[in-house]
Amino acid sequence: MILVLFGPPGSGKGTQAGLLAKQLHLAHVSTGDLLRAEQKAGTALGRKTKALMNRGQLVPDEIVRRIAEKQTLKLLERKNGMIFDGYPRNVSQLGDLDDILKKAGAELSLAVSLEIGDGKLIHRLTARRSCPKCGRVYNLHSHPPAKSGACDACGEKLIQRGDDRVGAIERRLEDYHRQTKPILESLRRRKMLKKVKADQPIPSVTAKLTKLIEAWRNDFRLA
Numbered sequence: 706m707i708l709v710l711f712g713p714p715g716s717g718k719g720t721q722a723g724l725l726a727k728q729l730h731l732a733h734v735s736t737g738d739l740l741r742a743e744q745k746a747g748t749a750l751g752r753k754t755k756a757l758m759n760r761g762q763l764v765p766d767e768i769v770r771r772i773a774e775k776q777t778l779k780l781l782e783r784k785n786g787m788i789f790d791g792y793p794r795n796v797s798q799l800g801d802l803d804d805i806l807k808k809a810g811a812e813l814s815l816a817v818s819l820e821i822g823d824g825k826l827i828h829r830l831t832a833r834r835s836c837p838k839c840g841r842v843y844n845l846h847s848h849p850p851a852k853s854g855a856c857d858a859c860g861e862k863l864i865q866r867g868d869d870r871v872g873a874i875e876r877r878l879e880d881y882h883r884q885t886k887p888i889l890e891s892l893r894r895r896k897m898l899k900k901v902k903a904d905q906p907i908p909s910v911t912a913k914l915t916k917l918i919e920a921w922r923n924d925f926r927l928a
């Protein structure tokens with residue numbers, strides 16, 4: 706199964722993709738995480754994209770395609786299913802993803818849009834903290850660490866993402882509505898789009914997604 710999670714910044718794509726990947730033994734591809742890993746490693750690509758990302762701007766399609774393709778083809782050799790979070794981001798990237806999957810003999814199965822109003826997202830995102838060592842993600846309001854400022858798993862000092870400032874969040878939201886939302890119409894026409902309300906507690910959202918995936922699997926078996 707190849708699942709794509711859509712949703713505005715802060716809707717919970719990364720959180721849900723991580724939980725579902727573990728639960729269903731699927732690979733998880735997040736282009737945001739891949740780009741941040743390049744920055745952390747200090748590569749030329751990381752240096753080139755850092756300023757853009759901190760301003761909340763999208764990275765050029767050809768760069769994202771390169772990293773997404775490499776990771777997808779590598780992981781699909783080992784796992785027979787995958788969840789994309791943060792990719793594709795515009796109609797041209799949707800075409801790129803279709804091409805990449807074709808190379809691997811696969812195709813998109815299901816797309817889910819996490820639905821939540823913009824008003825709640827600034828409150829959520831300015832409270833996000835993450836662990837630079839093990840990657841765990843926290844939220845000062847909904848999911849705080851046990852000890853203030855430190856990762857529960859490894860004790861590392863938690864950090865705030867450079868693009869979780871109000872100005873950058875507003876820019877990311879604008880891009881989501883202008884560039885990413887048109888993909889949803891295209892997927893709706895392909896009859897693979899489902900919607901889930903994302904302004905509910907994390908386990909409720911996971912349960913709804915799991916149900917949709919199970920329904921897709923049952924239909925697939927019957928087809």
Ligand code: AP5
Nearest residue numbers: 714715716717718719720736737762764791833843844847
């Ligand atoms: P990316 O990392 O993909 O960021 P994003 O799409 O803006 O999404 P976020 O990671 O901010 O939010 P999320 O929906 O994953 O929410 P999360 O689960 O973390 O991209 C970053 C940048 O990289 C882009 O701006 C761009 O520059 C570049 N980039 C990446 N992909 C690209 C592409 N394809 N093309 C071009 N450029 C690209 O949750 C957020 C917070 O809320 C957390 O604190 C979490 O604990 C909390 N939370 C989650 N769910 C709930 C809930 N149900 N209730 C309460 N709190 C919750």
